[in-house]
Amino acid sequence: MTGEAGTDAAAAGGRRAADAIVERLELRIVSGELPDRTALPPERALMAEFGASRTVIREAITALSSRGLIENRPRYRPIVRKPGFDSALGALGGIVGHLLGETEGVKALFDSRIFLERALVREAAMHARRADIQALREALAANEAAIPDSARFYATDVAFHAVLYEIPRNPIMPAIHRAYVAWLAVHWHRMLRSPERNRVNYQSHRTIFEAILERDPDAAEAALASHLNAAWEYVRVTFEPAVEPMGVGQMEAGQP
Amino acid sequence: MTGEAGTDAAAAGGRRAADAIVERLELRIVSGELPDRTALPPERALMAEFGASRTVIREAITALSSRGLIENRPRYRPIVRKPGFDSALGALGGIVGHLLGETEGVKALFDSRIFLERALVREAAMHARRADIQALREALAANEAAIPDSARFYATDVAFHAVLYEIPRNPIMPAIHRAYVAWLAVHWHRMLRSPERNRVNYQSHRTIFEAILERDPDAAEAALASHLNAAWEYVRVTFEPAVEPMGVGQMEAGQP
DNA sequence: GTCGCAGTTTTGATCGTACCAAACTGGCTG
């Protein structure tokens, strides 16, 4: 069993003993033999069951853990967790995190978000249902009410954008949104914020909403692009430690 | 996001000894002390260096590996690999793979691709440069030439779509495409293929290309949606083991 | 009966050692 195509992320070239264990445990989990939320058998039991040493069992468990199939808190029994898109994208965020601090990967990531949301508002303008419109309206109202309170504004800002991700009725979209938000949340405390900036952002949201109401995809897309491109300026500074944007005063980028 | 947004794949609650090693090695890698492409020190050396047992060192190494920071082929020294969006999305694919076989996560994933590519062709129709158009033209020609050879057709099909992902000039986009392709590649051997089907797909590509040429985003988007929605029918069957689509004969979904 | 607490058992985390096989190294030979 030397030459094999590893299923692992970092394309492995061979097959270790643990891989077989991983595979068998995988099967048990997806087959429902090990239901979600239940604890894995003790390591020593697995060891007897698979006829492998604990070394291998542990390796298999950590592998499963890193693949998101089990949750492995330090001193507790591993918990079976069927992965959703959330956990998958969460792992992605963890990895992407490394290439953020250095390259312009940050910009690329933010641009990808702009690109996606442009498509989302276009979709919304064309296919939003009554319930979606209502949800947007409510999110917008909450957003307006929260202008004086930057923390609450941030939350309602996130919520407003979240509605956009709900509209395609694809569970991946909200998961992507949560991944973006989780990423930005790390840097939020470094972003400048102020009621004035909140008001600007609220107005942007309002413009987007109205374009959606009027079923005007182009206007919606343009408004969103403008909104997020402006937000980028406030995100960028959090990644450029040396730069002190003196002219900006104390403002905020509430750009979820 | 119910209670907590764990940064890790499987939100850890505590801290094991290996975590510290992981962190320190991470630092060495991102700081450039361990340059890209170089091999990690031997396990025994790390063991002495960090004052930990090999068990812990190995656990740290597998953790790094699963996070994409090092490449860990079975009997070789681990290689430092600063992660790109490729490795990140590759890991994502590994995790997502689990929720494919069972739920309609497959459909959701494919739909997300349609959604993204719709935006991509729209972008192409609006902002493609001369070089992009030329690349599309060449990819299309190669695609046409490969119609009789299904394997080669598949490759050129992938290449054609790849050009679309290049146009936004965002490194994330091609990475996403490669992730999609890697995912579909697993099931390609089960897809029905035939020169007739190839011809149909080629015609779809041609229609998309012409719409881009004419700078008609709506037409391009519509053509692409039609193309991929049709392709979905051929992808779907590979996920429904019991169904034997008798009427379809031997055809192929070359839907990269 | 239920609740709380101390003692016991289970079990994950870590360590050390050992052995094997594959990869690597360096020198020897033609």
Place this chain on the structure above:
DNA sequence: CAGCCAGTTTGGTACGATCAAAACTGCGAC
């Protein structure tokens, strides 16, 4: 210099032991 071979390095796996925290048990108090 190419190619082969033995020695060394190094990763993969195994076994056993120890420790501390979690889980469990049983007893007594209210």
